[in-house]
Amino acid sequence: MARTFVWHRTRGPKKTEPVGAPTKGRVLIEQVRSGIGHPKKLRATLDALGLRHHQDVVVKQDSASLRGMIKHVRHLVKVTPVKE
Secondary structure, three states: OOOOOOOOOOOOOOOOOOOOOOOOOEEEEEEOOOOOOOOHHHHHHHHHHOOOOOOOEEEEEOOHHHHHHHHHOOOOEEEEEOOO
16 A cells, blocks of 8 residues: 655744845755655756755855745755855
């Protein structure tokens, strides 16, 4: 028999950081949780961000579209601005 998904309210972050408005600079995006067990759409968003596996890090130019993708997977990634 297939295993069904069980949601546990004690798992996952209690609160996520607000995404905020896009800045002129660049942001460092680090994947802190795996996409395994999440919907295909979330895994596709991680792939579009350039995050292929757990603990992968990418630096991207900040924009409104990038912030929208980050908002979808905010529980799986950590975002920090890059000092240039």
